[in-house]
Amino acid sequence: MELNLSGMVGQSACLAEVLRVLAKVAPTDSTVLVTGESGTGKELLVRALHANSRRAGKPFVPVNCGAIPRELLESELFGHEKGAFTSAVRTRQGRFELAEGGTIFLDEIGEMDLSLQVKILRALQEKEYERVGGDKTLKADVRIVAATNRDLETEVAAGRFREDLYYRLNVIPLHLPPLRERGQDILLLADYFLGRFCRQKSRPTLTFSPEARGLVLGYPWPGNVRELENFMERLSILCDSEVVGIEDLPRKILDHAGVAPPPPVALAEAGFRWPTLADLAEKSMGLKEFMDTLEEKLLIEALGKASGVKNQAAELLGIKRTTLIEKLKKRNMAGD
Ligand SMILES: Nc1ncnc2c1ncn2[C@@H]1O[C@H](COP(=O)(O)OP(=O)(O)OP(=O)(O)O)[C@@H](O)[C@H]1O
Ligand SMILES: [Mg+2]
Missing domain, CATH: 3.40.50.300 (P-loop containing nucleotide triphosphate hydrolases)
Known part of the structure; x- marks a missing residue:
């Protein structure tokens, strides 16, 4: 039977x-x-x-x-x-x-x-x-x-x-x-609960990023299946994207894994990124032209900040006044 x-x-x-x-x-x-x-x-x-x-x-x-x-x-x-x-x-x-x-x-x-x-x-x-x-x-x-x-x-x-x-x-x-001794059942249950709660809320089923999956699997779940179930319900309500990343995991899971929470996505996007070959290709520039353009932009920004006072602009750029003037001359930007 x-x-x-x-x-x-x-x-x-x-x-x-x-x-x-x-x-x-x-x-x-x-x-x-x-x-x-x-x-x-x-x-x-x-x-x-x-x-x-x-x-x-x-x-x-x-x-x-x-x-x-x-x-x-x-x-x-x-x-x-x-x-x-x-x-x-x-x-x-x-x-x-x-x-x-x-x-x-x-x-x-x-x-x-x-x-x-x-x-x-x-x-x-x-x-x-x-x-x-x-x-x-x-x-x-x-x-x-x-x-x-x-x-x-x-x-x-x-x-x-x-x-x-x-x-x-x-x-x-x-x-x-206890759940922590059931190995892959943790992920099986996580997907099962997530699917159930997302259906209840009529939203597309959330999936985990590989990193988040790893952390969910490695967490000892002291409250066992009930704790896992409650956490999946919370995700189904609070997670905005369709993929659950480590930034969506609660502090206790990150702490257990010794992972620092990543910065919020918006900040990460606004943060610094070194140019890549793709950027050169996108602008159809060679290395020299790219570097010259970059330098020119920074010179103009510095002069603008310094209201045209070259001493100050040189200081902002971390170069000598004479070096600055030389660079401006080359570009016919030296003014007087
Ligand atoms: N293997 C499983 N598959 C699906 N759901 C499960 C499973 N085990 C537990 N659950 C769910 O987890 C929650 C807790 O389960 P249950 O109440 O049976 O635990 P319990 O051992 O009686 O807990 P307590 O000791 O706190 O009373 C319930 O919502 C239950 O439906
Ligand atoms: Mg009980």
Whole structure:
């Protein structure tokens, strides 16, 4: 069966390995623990897991355990009976009930209190739970998938996470490698996001100059795929030309590569440039004629600046007064 990747992009060997395990474990009901740094795509991976399971037609219910106040998390997960606490004015279903038949995703499970961890363990092992303030035992036909960017073994050693729950969750570990270890996936994702954002904004797709590509590839992306995605969105809004050059890259990428930001384009164009053979050809001049003309222009400019005072003009040109007069005579410009 073709794997539904739910929009996961990447061809690196380390991601392929994760997807190989995903394809095997998805159709089973096993508990999966997804680990990885922030922004590596843990939620996307869990969605792909659900999409490839036999529960795909049933709800997928994510719960961010770190974002819900501790005292509310239990009732959020298991629901409550009317009157269970002061604000419980009516009976309410919890997320386990809403996920019935499907998958519940316990994100940031490392943030959960020890007392609630016991109840999750029971829901996992006995498939049973009670609403807060309720005495009726409810049955849960729910697959539990958890994720964390903490090192749960360290949390267990520190007494902040139950060892039995850790082993029960960690039946099938899926570890998402940080983006910096995925090599060319960085560029694949960069092009993918850039294409998507440019289409959304109905502008032609931006491409990278070779130098900019090199710097994007070499940057360690501490915020992983999320950081890369946000940066591509920014480019799709702020980059004026159709090619992303190094001047469009943020300071942190240039600093990492030890590259000084180039001067703005307008300044660079107005700056000094030595004449080239092409300039001689364009003016149809030989070397002597070109040099004489150049010299004449500078003499005239200097005289103009000095209001015709030869001493001053010579000083501006860095030559002796007598040399200046000689040059002017040759050109019949000496005046009196
Ligand atoms: N391989 C990928 N292909 C395409 N998009 C990706 C990929 N990995 C991650 N993303 C996108 O990057 C963003 C972050 O991914 P996600 O929310 O899944 O990361 P996370 O590991 O759950 O992060 P956090 O730890 O901060 O919760 C999302 O917008 C997601 O769609
Ligand atoms: Mg997440």
